[in-house]
Amino acid sequence: xxxxxxxxxxxxxxxTSTFTAQASGLSNREMREHAAAMSPTEKxxxxxxxxxxxxxIKHTDKYKLTTAERKAMKEEMKMMRKEAKAMGGGxxxxxxxxxxxxxxxxxxxx
Numbered sequence: 072x073x074x075x076x077x078x079x080x081x082x083x084x085x086x087t088s089t090f091t092a093q094a095s096g097l098s099n100r101e102m103r104e105h106a107a108a109m110s111p112t113e114k115x116x117x118x119x120x121x122x123x124x125x126x127x128i129k130h131t132d133k134y135k136l137t138t139a140e141r142k143a144m145k146e147e148m149k150m151m152r153k154e155a156k157a158m159g160g161g162x163x164x165x166x167x168x169x170x171x172x173x174x175x176x177x178x179x180x181x
Contacts, residue, residue, distance in 0.1 A: 102157040114158050121151050 109117070128144060136144070165173075 099153065099157065102154060106154070106158040109158070118155065118158065121155055124151065 106114070125148070128148060131144075133141060133144075
């Protein structure tokens, strides 16, 4: 391809390509709502499915896969991680400063 055709072709390619933020179309909020609607047994079953799939992915030979297959596998792992995080419900995190304040209050009280 001639150099004078390369720049317009590249510009058209960059202008027409679209990038999606999430492959599944589900936002984090929708994923959390879906996880909240699940019963505890359904959550456990889905967690086991995710664990089994992660183990299967870990044991695959990634060098035999094409670049597109590796990319798809990576996207699948990201989505499973997000889904597992949404089902977990989060947790309570205390900063170091918070722990120090609690310890000082306990020392003053006792």
